[in-house]
Amino acid sequence: MEKVSLSEVRIENNPLKVHSVRKPVSDALGTEEFAFNYFELEPGESFSGGMHRHHDQEELFYILEGTATFETPDETVTVEEHGCIRFAPGEYQTGGNQSDALVRGFAIGAPGSRHDWEEIDALLDCPACGEETDHEMAFTDDGRFAFTCRECGNSLS
Structure with a gap:
């Protein structure tokens, strides 16, 4: 059995610096089969930093406080306090705080x-292709993201 309090979990933010508080609870508990992260988003902050999809993982977001806004390429949805939203593997999505109040x-x-x-x-504008295209992501040794267009091979960082 493992036990941890949120106050004991260290803050470990996304390298894109798109949120103030992300606590990887699953790391603190040593989980192997699922990821469990706590977030506090100030107005204008996001969970991930941009439109993306996970081919190998589904995601569920539970909003404790405030109203979060989630987007897919086709739709925008708000999720209020005590609401949940799920994204299937391979589904593009992004989410964040477009309100004036804290989201937890x-x-x-x-x-x-x-x-x-x-x-x-990641779904990004490719200067070489002149449109939004799928970009593979890599996490570099210096703690940053690098993106490569799957259509033309153009690299962004």
């Missing part, structure tokens, strides 16, 4: 306690 919530992903970076795509 959890992001849960399964299977696996960590993302396989080779199984994540």
Whole structure:
């Protein structure tokens, strides 16, 4: 059995610096089969930093406080306090705080306690293609993201 209080979990934010508080609860508990992260988003902050999809993991977001806004390429949805939203593997999504108040919530992903970076795509404007295209993501040794267009091979960082 493992036990932890949220106050004991260290803050470990996304390298894109798109949120103030992300606490990887699953790391503190040593989970292997799912990811469980606590977030506090100030107005204008996001869970991930942009439109992306996980080929190997579904995600569920539970909003404890406030109203979060989630988007897919086709739709925008708000999720209010005590509401949940799920994204299937391979479904593009992004979410954040477009309100004037703090958003607190959890992001849960399964299977696996960590993302396989080779199984994540970002939907980005490609200057070489002149349109939004799928970009593979890589996490660099210096703690940053690098993106490569799957259509033309153009690299962004």
